[in-house]
Amino acid sequence: MRPHRYAALVGAGALAVALSPALPAAAADAQTVTVGAVRPVQPATEGSRVPVDVAVSTSDGRPLAAAVTVRWATGAGTATPGVDYATASGVLTFPAGSPSGTARPVTVTLHRDRAAETAETVPLTLDSADATVGTAPTVVIDAHGLPYLDRRLPVRRRVDDLLARMTLAEKIGQMTQAERAAVADDPGRVARWQLGSVLSGGGSTPASNTPAAWVEMVNGLQAQAMTTRLQIPLIYGVDAVHGHGNVYGATVFPHNVGLGATRDPALVERVGHATAAEVRATGIPWNFAPCVCVSRDERWGRSYESFGEDPALVVSMETVIDGLQGRPGRLADDDRVLATAKHFAGDGDTDYDEATAAANEGRPWWEQKYPIDQGVTVTDRDHFARVDLAPYGPAVRRHRVGSVMPSFSSVDWTEDGLGNPTKMHANPDLITGELKGRLGFDGFVITDWEGIHQIPDPADPTNGGLTGYKVRVGVNAGSDMFMEPNTAEQFEQLLLAEATAGRVSQARIDDAVRRILRQKFALGLFEQPYASAANVDQVGSAAHRAIGREAAAKSQVLLKNSGQALPLRPDTKLYVAGRNADDLGNQAGGWTIAWQGVSGADTIPGTSILDGIREVAPQARVTYSADASAPTGDAQVGVVVVGETPYAEGYGDVGGPECGWCTVPQQEEKSLRLQPADRAVVDKVCAALPTCVVLVVSGRPQVVTDQLGEIDALVASWLPGSEGAGVADVLFGRRPFTGRLPVSWPRAEAQVPINVGDADYRPLYPFGWGLRTDPARSRLAAVAADRPQVRAALAAATWNADGSLRNAPEVLPLLGRQLRGGDPALVDAILAVVRDAAQAAVVRGTAPADWAALIADAEHAQLTGDPLRAFTLLVRVVR
DSSP: OOOTTTTOSTTTEEEEEEEEOSSSSSOOOOOOHHHHESSEEEEEOOOEEEEEEEEEEETSSSOSSOOOEEEEEEOOOOBBBBTTTTEEEEEEEEEOOTTTTOOOEEEEOOOOOOOOOOOOEEEEEESSSSSSEOOOEEEEOOOSSSSGOOOOOOOOHHHHHHHHHHHHHHHHHEEEEEEEHHTOOTTTTTHHHOOOOEOOTOOOOOOSOOOHHHHHHHHHHHHHHTTTTTOOOOOOOOOBBSSSSSSTOOOOOHHHHHHHHHTHHHHHHHHHHHHHHHHHOOOOEOOOOOOOOOOTTTTTTTTTSOSSHHHHHHHHHTTTHHHHOSTTTTTTTTTTTTTTEEETTTTTGGOOOOHHHHHHHOOOOOOOSSSSSTEEEEOOOIIIIIISSSTHHHHHHHTTTTEEOOSSSEEEGGGGGGOOOOOOOOOIIIIIIIIISSSOOOOBBBBBTTTGGGGGOOSSTTTOOHEEEEEEEHHHHTEEEEEEEEHHHHHHHHHHHHHTTTTTTTTHHHHHHHHHHHHHHHHHTTTOOOOOSSTTTTTTTHHHHHHHHHHHHOOOEEEEGGGGOOOOOOOOOOESSSTSSOOOOHHOSBBBSTTTTTSTSSSSSSSSHHHHHHHOHHHHHHHHESOSSOTTTTTTTEEEEEEOOOOOOOTTTTTTTTTSSGGGGGGSSOSSSHHHHHHHHHHHHHHHHSEEEEEEEEESOOGGGGGGGGGGEEEEEETTTTTOOOOHHTTTTTSSSOOOSSSBBOSSSGSSSSSSTSSOOOOOOOOOOOOOSSSSSHHHHTTTTHHHHHHHHOGGGGGGTTOBBBBBHHHHHHHHOOTTOOOOOHHHHHHHHHHHHHHHHHHHTTTTTTHHHHHHHHHHHTTTHHHHHHHHHHHHHHH
16 A cells, blocks of 8 residues: 555654653642643545544643543534534543553544545544643645646646646745744644745754754644645745754855865765755755855955855856755755755845945944945946856756845946946846846745845835835746745735735736746655655764865865975874864854854864864874963974854944844954954964964955964865864875865955956965965876876976976976866866966965966966966966
8 A cells, every 4th residue: 555645744743732841749739731632733535534642741740630531523624524524522531640641542534535625624622621722633634636736747737737726815825935933833824824935044943953853843834734725835945055054963064165165066066965965854845055146355244155256166166056956857855955046146246335334333233234245236237247147047057956046135237327226136137037037047036034125115215124015026026935034924915915906917926836836846845745754864974074074174275385384294292272273163154053153162063173183183292272371382383273253144244243142252343354362372372383384264364464474384274164174184184285265365455355357466365376285296197097298297307206396397388288178187187287386486486476367367267168278377377
């Protein structure tokens, strides 16, 4: 017999009544008793006999002091008594001494009429003179026999059939998404509001933040959606932007800026797949990631959510979408989720508002405004297409991303004069015309958090909430689902009024719902609406943590390495200092456990950088002092780990508001310079020890130019996530340093914004810079088979003993001729060799004055598929 499609319902049957832990003995007359459904919603098929459990619980957790009698009866629902079910009633008795939590069944008999039908409900009533009645159970006779439920039919046919059966109110419900907290205390709102979706914002978790509790919570809400007549399942969404960061115990991967530094699209795809597996294991089929913005100004507090400053780099990292969604047609797999490309478009390219930053000075944090986040992209259409829109074509056409989220930002075209910006959520030319039209996007558009609230209403300009005008402009601009965390019901009422009045067309609503339903069918939610808890062990699994460790290692960028200070010897006497050496919260950054992240050593399970050092080099003698107050003793090397504390959108803006409700370390003013205490630790340790290694754990570059002379080795560690051992792996040479800068590292704060391609480009370290610690000759030898000229270039006399290039004029011409028609591995190896030589020339002081622009432009050329140009530019630095 084929298993019932709801057999995987896990957790929706959790007691609706609280089963409290045992308390000290109390007088019998102080005990209160509650009776209610074990499973508030009981799905069933017609023609079956349905057992429905009713449970009793006591306030003190002790056995019943006196017998409890409960009268039950079938009540009035949408099912027809005598036709769809047999009316019934009876009495349950729980004898004195029954343990708290005892459950007893009643049986509801359903009839079979063999006609295709929508779902129908049979509520049960409970009554007791001896106890308080909690949640009463409802039996739901599943919809059956209808074409949209037939998995054998094409999705298009199923969508057409379902859409034709829906009322306007049901369609509007599908377009509405509420926040978990808005329905948690009354899950019945899911059904009453006919919601299409629920989300968890950053830090919005079940009371017990465990993977199993997430499954139970999601299934409990899904059970409510299954009480509606058409049983259209919810799609639950979450921001898993660097792993499933909301869930305690999940693998936390490096943020996107670090992944961009890896230059490893295959690795990034594996990160996406591991993230998807952990998200789906907790019952969630939809991820609001990845951010495919192009970060053009590191003062932006979300810059670490970008893969980099060059759209070509961002495009190369969009393999993460393949990791999340899997191959076409595989969305229903239990290790894949729907991905979201965000934020369409221009959010990384908004202008910094100096006046706002200046006005923030001296004001309380709650009165300060964001100087760059959610701002205005002031640009011409050509620049916008080349930079800001560039990642979306490949995301849609190559990677088939299933949803797209508009940006909070606005765009102000220079062609028609300045001062008339349009909010992206109100921009039909870009959402409907560009995204859905020219790019051919056939998924659905989900607004950002209360995104349409920011659309100015000319008739009510000071209203920061919802109005009918904002709703119709947002819908007509092309958004399909609306993230209305706490105003879902109001949104539905306003949209119903706008549609009834003809200001939003039925065709626009049908288009939106059609797009949403297509993805729900593709995810297999109609066949398997409830999540299984069978895969919760995937969350934080050893296999996923190994991927996180590899990603952390490959994200490290070695900026300076005087005297080959790195890699360290495994038996080195180390003095480790700095506040970020042993703080997993700082190491993980924002969007971890809470929206803005949380500072603290025990914020998440994982390995701090200090833990990693001790694990990777057990023979090293390590002294640790966060503030460098402990004596350095006979230490030979200082490792100073400094940088930023966590932040996210808005509160991460340089010159913006500090996060007044965050942990104390996070309340510091955001800056592109190291904090004074960090600078002091660097000065103290570097002055005291012969070799000084500095790691900068941050979401963006930190200006260290004035301290660079005292630092022997400088590493951009970014935000490596939960696996700090990956950082230690490269420090001690278990893995080589291979990362390259995804953004330009400024020489001074006044240079920002600074990006590859700028006319006057003189950063401290250019886009694409990254010293390596593996021998260049060995890399080349690995791809030399059956290539005589490459083998000729490997002649021993042209290389130094450490594997670095000795005779560039002889070797480089041989290699350059291999670039045409070369396979990617060969091209990468050749360009890595010439890049090493170019960077060596810079370190020696023999490079030309424009070396930074040449290296950055070469990196861009390689990313855009022009290796010959990349080679030529790098050779100019060598010579």
